[in-house]
Amino acid sequence: MFLEKIIKNILTDFNYEIEIRNDLIYVLVCRNDILGVLLKLKNNSFAVLIDCFATNHINDDKIVDIYYHLLSYQYNQSVCIYTNVNDKVTQSILSIFTNANWYEREMYEVYNVNFSGHDNLRELFNHYE
Numbered sequence: 001m002f003l004e005k006i007i008k009n010i011l012t013d014f015n016y017e018i019e020i021r022n023d024l025i026y027v028l029v030c031r032n033d034i035l036g037v038l039l040k041l042k043n044n045s046f047a048v049l050i051d052c053f054a055t056n057h058i059n060d061d062k063i064v065d066i067y068y069h070l071l072s073y074q075y076n077q078s079v080c081i082y083t084n085v086n087d088k089v090t091q092s093i094l095s096i097f098t099n100a101n102w103y104e105r106e107m108y109e110v111y112n113v114n115f116s117g118h119d120n121l122r123e124l125f126n127h128y129e
Contacts, residue, residue, distance in 0.1 A: 001025070003077045010044045011037060024080055031083045031090055038068060038081065038096050046070040046079060052093075052103035054085075054111045064088055064111050085113060092118035 003025055004018060014037055017028040029037045048071040057063040067082040083090070092115035093100045101120065107113045109123045 003075060003079065006075065007041075007079060010040055013040070024078065026080045026082060029081060029083050031085055034066075034068075034081070034083050035091050035093065035096065038070075038093055041070055041079070041081070042096055045072040045074040048073070049093075049097040049099055049103075050078060052097075052100055052107075054107045054113060056111065062086065062088070064107075064113055066090065066107065066113070068093070088112055089114045089116065091116055092121075094118055 001020065004020070007018065007025060007027060011027070014029060014033050016037070019026045019028070027037075049068060050071050051069040052067065054064045054066050057065070064085045065082050066085055067080055069078060069080050071078045088111065090113065092104055094104070094117065101118075104115045104118050105121060105123070106125070108115065108121050109125060115121055
């Protein structure tokens, strides 16, 4: 697949696993590498964060997967980067994608995921002030 080769060329400095599901590439990366991976992809044509969301593991609600769906206008393709968050603490990506603000606030409220470096991490939907 064309996009798989591009991703492999961009992410040479990182450990990852690639899986193709329903014609979309999913790249599993280590939680500690998420900022580096996203920055490298943004600087190599994947400059748009389309969506960011979390899912619980069925057998263990303490484990959350966080997905970052990126788009490249140059390649007219998208890729989904994800990572496992075992203790519900991970780094904020606001320094890379400013539109992640509400996505991270939603995951904080719904899944209780704390994003270190997020300066306005508070409830979004059930805001009672």
